[in-house]
Amino acid sequence: MSGNFGSDNVTGAHPAILDALVAANTGAAASYGADEVSTRLEARLAAVFEHEVTVFPVISGTAANSLALAQLCPPWGAILCETGAHVAVDECGAPTVFTGGGTLWTMDGEAGRLRPGDLRARLAGSRAGDQHQVQPAALTLTQATECGTVYTPAEVQALAEMAHGHGLGVHMDGARFANALVHLGCAPADVTWRAGVDVLSLGATKNGALMAEAVVFFDRAKAENFLYRRKRMGHLVSKMRFLSAQLEAWLADDLWLRLARQANACAARLAHGLGQRGLALEWPVEANEIFVRLPVALAEALEGAGFHFYAWGDPPTNGAPGLYRLVTAWNSTDVGIDAFLTTLDALRPAAA
Amino acid sequence: MSGNFGSDNVTGAHPAILDALVAANTGAAASYGADEVSTRLEARLAAVFEHEVTVFPVISGTAANSLALAQLCPPWGAILCETGAHVAVDECGAPTVFTGGGTLWTMDGEAGRLRPGDLRARLAGSRAGDQHQVQPAALTLTQATECGTVYTPAEVQALAEMAHGHGLGVHMDGARFANALVHLGCAPADVTWRAGVDVLSLGATKNGALMAEAVVFFDRAKAENFLYRRKRMGHLVSKMRFLSAQLEAWLADDLWLRLARQANACAARLAHGLGQRGLALEWPVEANEIFVRLPVALAEALEGAGFHFYAWGDPPTNGAPGLYRLVTAWNSTDVGIDAFLTTLDALRPAAA
Amino acid sequence: MSGNFGSDNVTGAHPAILDALVAANTGAAASYGADEVSTRLEARLAAVFEHEVTVFPVISGTAANSLALAQLCPPWGAILCETGAHVAVDECGAPTVFTGGGTLWTMDGEAGRLRPGDLRARLAGSRAGDQHQVQPAALTLTQATECGTVYTPAEVQALAEMAHGHGLGVHMDGARFANALVHLGCAPADVTWRAGVDVLSLGATKNGALMAEAVVFFDRAKAENFLYRRKRMGHLVSKMRFLSAQLEAWLADDLWLRLARQANACAARLAHGLGQRGLALEWPVEANEIFVRLPVALAEALEGAGFHFYAWGDPPTNGAPGLYRLVTAWNSTDVGIDAFLTTLDALRPAAA
Amino acid sequence: MSGNFGSDNVTGAHPAILDALVAANTGAAASYGADEVSTRLEARLAAVFEHEVTVFPVISGTAANSLALAQLCPPWGAILCETGAHVAVDECGAPTVFTGGGTLWTMDGEAGRLRPGDLRARLAGSRAGDQHQVQPAALTLTQATECGTVYTPAEVQALAEMAHGHGLGVHMDGARFANALVHLGCAPADVTWRAGVDVLSLGATKNGALMAEAVVFFDRAKAENFLYRRKRMGHLVSKMRFLSAQLEAWLADDLWLRLARQANACAARLAHGLGQRGLALEWPVEANEIFVRLPVALAEALEGAGFHFYAWGDPPTNGAPGLYRLVTAWNSTDVGIDAFLTTLDALRPAAA
Secondary structure (H helix, E strand, O other): OOOEOOOHHHOOOOHHHHHHHHHHOOOOOOOOOOOHHHHHHHHHHHHHHOOOOEEEEEOOHHHHHHHHHHHHOOOOEEEEEEOOOHHHHOOOOHHHHHOOOOEEEEEOOEOOEOOHHHHHHHHHHOOOOOOOOOEEEEEEEEOOOOOOOOOOHHHHHHHHHHHHHOOOEEEEEEOOHHHHHHHHOOOOOOOOHHHOOOEEEEEOHHHOOOOOEEEEEOOHHHHOOHHHHHHHOOOOOOOOHHHHHHHHHHHHHHHHHHHHHHHHHHHHHHHHHHHHOOOOEOOOOOOOEEEEEEOHHHHHHHHHOOOEOEEOOOOOOOOOOEEEEEEOOOOOOHHHHHHHHHHHHHHHHHHO | OOOEOOOHHHOOOOHHHHHHHHHHOOOOOOOOOOOHHHHHHHHHHHHHHOOOOEEEEEOOHHHHHHHHHHHHOOOOEEEEEEOOOHHHHOOOOHHHHHOOOOEEEEEOOEOOEOOHHHHHHHHHHOOOOOOOOOEEEEEEEEOOOOOOOOOOHHHHHHHHHHHHHOOOEEEEEEOOHHHHHHHHOOOOOOOOHHHOOOEEEEEOHHHOOOOOEEEEEOOHHHHOOHHHHHHHOOOOOOOOHHHHHHHHHHHHHHHHHHHHHHHHHHHHHHHHHHHHOOOOEOOOOOOOEEEEEEOHHHHHHHHHOOOEOEEOOOOOOOOOOEEEEEEOOOOOOHHHHHHHHHHHHHHHHHHO | OOOEOOOHHHOOOOHHHHHHHHHHOOOOOOOOOOOHHHHHHHHHHHHHHOOOOEEEEEOOHHHHHHHHHHHHOOOOEEEEEEOOOHHHHOOOOHHHHHOOOOEEEEEOOEOOEOOHHHHHHHHHHOOOOOOOOOEEEEEEEEOOOOOOOOOOHHHHHHHHHHHHHOOOEEEEEEOOHHHHHHHHOOOOOOOOHHHOOOEEEEEOHHHOOOOOEEEEEOOHHHHOOHHHHHHHOOOOOOOOHHHHHHHHHHHHHHHHHHHHHHHHHHHHHHHHHHHHOOOOEOOOOOOOEEEEEEOHHHHHHHHHOOOEOEEOOOOOOOOOOEEEEEEOOOOOOHHHHHHHHHHHHHHHHHHO | OOOEOOOHHHOOOOHHHHHHHHHHOOOOOOOOOOOHHHHHHHHHHHHHHOOOOEEEEEOOHHHHHHHHHHHHOOOOEEEEEEOOOHHHHOOOOHHHHHOOOOEEEEEOOEOOEOOHHHHHHHHHHOOOOOOOOOEEEEEEEEOOOOOOOOOOHHHHHHHHHHHHHOOOEEEEEEOOHHHHHHHHOOOOOOOOHHHOOOEEEEEOHHHOOOOOEEEEEOOHHHHOOHHHHHHHOOOOOOOOHHHHHHHHHHHHHHHHHHHHHHHHHHHHHHHHHHHHOOOOEOOOOOOOEEEEEEOHHHHHHHHHOOOEOEEOOOOOOOOOOEEEEEEOOOOOOHHHHHHHHHHHHHHHHHHO
16 A cells, blocks of 8 residues: 555565565575575675675564674673664564673664764763673664664764774664665765674665565674574574575665665655645654654544554644654655645645 | 485475465555464464464574473473474574573483373473472474474373373474374374364475464463564564465465475385385384485485485494485475485495 | 771671571571571561561572562563662663563652652553563662662552552562661551562661571562572572571561661761751762762862762762762761761861 | 481581681671682682682572583583583573573483593584584583592593583582592692683582682683673672681681591491491492482481481382482581491381
């Protein structure tokens, strides 16, 4: 349904990715990642990132994030992240169990982005070597953020340097990495290893795959023993070619970037339309998520008209407008965006 | 490659299952299992098992087993299983981490099947209520077993009754459940809940799916809080329809049984051929795995001729024949089996 | 050293408690808590609290808190507490590991006490039943608080009712419970089970014991399986009589209350003296901790004169006075307090 | 009661150790191990073992073993031990939880001692680098063993070399280390670091202390981050001087060796007496444990006469004699042993 802005994970898969599954379904193949498709994938990602990489395909963003963070954070460690980060609020404690008991230290960001000053203060205030306290071990940045904003390479670098200076590893939750990348217009390397990222969760599921994410290590030493963690968490897929094939097709011919551009363009169109109508955007729309203030009655009327999206954060009080999140995706269309805006115009007088 | 008897997971997917993915790829769908395909799947499995069920599709057998066992076994509990069980030797300790620190108690079986007397003795010897010792909490039976044999309903029932009598829950690792079922020729219910099984890991991956297993609870109360465990282990798939669709197609028109019959028939043909040639089968061939003693030189010659299979257990000494495992699958063919036997005949004089 | 105000755990043990160890050291005694002293202890605590109780002596407050909380909070649960609570900042993540991966949700309190409105909002904002989020499971209140303040029975009751209304269990961290109790002047029952507390960590170590705390369950059902947890965490002491004897002597003849009164009286004397001198107390002094603003130079001069106490929180900037914590104990004396004040007077002109 | 042979933990504490507590109870002392007694203890143990050491006093053998093993074994690792080892059967899974999910691999020994051939085979049969299987990480030897026997330095060395050769760390569970040492008559170093032991759990509780064990690292690098593990497991004692003082007094003037000699001598006297009476000792009596076959009626009659000891292993069938364990301790006496034998003589005709 083109009117479903609930999440980018309500979409199906891009046909080219389904085709790749069919193509991979030929003959016998070594299991557990020793197949040819999986081997090619690592080389492909090395080319994409202009750097040697160690790659582990997995089936969910939660798995990718938690497996990656467990490589950086011991049981007595702390993972520093923004308050609204997916790892902190949407994974039911997964990083804690994967790290064997690690702790999340959250900091309120600005439009979803951590502020260097806050990170500096938090690191300065941690008691290094004090046995009574968990020890900062990893920084995780969400790119694009949960507010639909994007860190610039310079912003990533500033935070990563600070983290490295205190001995922390740096992870990037890239569930919407492609959306961030096309916004920035930079090379994948610029906003990852060149900016200090040690390991990336590269998400394809929200951007055209069925279920496929890649944990990409730029520092191979940090991948040591990953394979045991993956297996004991149940995340080693036996017919690995069917994961790798999704990722290979997604990267081929810049499909991932084209899909992300489409999602972002529709988000920009929607943001523009909302702005023209005097509706307040909560944060700049830099990727494929729009956060907008709407009168509650109008939001309900839009839902009644068949559009789907979520209320965000605490419910409004005293008749104030509510905050709503709309997400565009790789298969969003101008027609769909315009239909939403037209319906909104039609409903607005009655709802207001 | 038709000559790959390494495992049933070297095979691809059945075309009908790929077709189902394409069919499921229509429009937007609610994520996390609230979609229509997933809803239909639970009803379908209730019909298959003639019992109400609570169903959770996951992507690997290790995840299915460990998530199921975690529902039955507290951190201070013990899971009783056969020495060679997949949970004990092939999952890198997954049941331990999913249960929060549970322990596996292994018992040597007979051709992979636990003996009631051994279970009785082990339960009698456990010190119930003794705070110094982990407490037996779950019994897990592998069906078909790791030796390619099959428990009868009566055998399952005898063990399950004993387990229930001591307060244990009963799990069945059904990575090759379909292969066992067609061997038995009974109803799915007969060898599961009617025989005392509380929860089943129903495996489709080895039998025609890309990656799809279902955790099937016959006792819904035992499924409480499963959804939190699944999520925090990274096993909640956002585009769930793509897991459910595989399972739905696999069950439709008895595809799962037809595929298992094909695998079993090829295994029987291979076993018969090996027997005719005077080669010793280690255990009865009741499903799709053959364990055979071969002169090491012959095994190596077969590998050299392009066939693939694994040596099993400890390496032979003093020129004794080795033990080898060959696995047939849903796409094995009589032609492929005969080619193996013909090659074996050709190589045998030279190798001997 | 009477001038050590660093913590109440720098003190030794009260002679009566050492005498009790000697008295308990007679003949053989059943191990692991089946001895006579341990049996008597449970009866004694039932009398003290006017309620049946299940009691487990342990050797540290961290163990007591974490073992108690693990009974209330599943791996996917959240424990709600004040931001500065010992469980949150001084136990190196112990509650996380004991609960098998639970999460701490912190809320800023007022002088260390949680505000009902904040708890209400946090519970209202939690997404009950949402598999993506950890589920609130326990409330823990520190009595006396980390700010040296005390919850009244009515305050405990208001918070506990709210917690129970959402299905949470209620724990009290009573590392300084005796200090709180003598401040309140109420019965032990009034501020525990009568106010809705399900389980109490009752601390004796800071108040005259060598190392002894008791986990006291008022709801016996909530103690189920505690003995396995305790053992597997290494906290089952074999010669239990030596733990129980400390607690028994501590409770006998109201020794625990007398010692707490002495500590509190000295704290009050110190607070009064500081106030008289125009020095600002950060929070009301209701137990045995004093938080006071001192010029940094004065604090350093006092340290130089042989007094010991800790700077608290973030270091002051721009020449502002610093915040310091001084803790009195069961063996503090008026003479010691007056010596501190006299020295302060002597140093003050020079330091200012 | 001198007739209690149930365990060496039914005894109280040696008076010199209680005296040491009183002596340590002077003035204020820095908490958490920064006190003078704790500092002296590390130097003392370095002298005892003729090697630099890093020492952590804890309150139970389970804590000492599990904390030590967690330093050697990652969550995906296996700890190799004898089938009857305390860590395997008497700690309710503690090593599993402390290691974050490690696995115990047990091997049947000979009179409690692991055989080099079995260890060699087990290590050879492990699949190093195979992600499906837990990886051997630590060897733990119990000294004296659970059968009351003792490894010679050469035996320890042979096993430790094998373990080190496969990259495993070597731990010694020395709950009864002193008893083993006085049997061997060698230097403490000879049977620990000189023989390849990396870390020792040195037990004092069973040999005269109230509750005190020391984790002694001979390889300081292996102690890294131990302090965080100890704290988060609730095993950091605030008034550490009261743990350290026990250990210091226990080591002073060879008290630990004198107490162990007394226990061993009484065990030898008892073993000799039983042998003279034609009663079968199950294993050589080399420390302070005696395993003897007794007619069940005789054992019951002895219990009836006020002696206490435990039946061991599976109950006897068909009227065969049972196996019983008797443990002598630091405060056992010749008189007590003779009283037991005399009573046995008196009861034997009637019981037989």
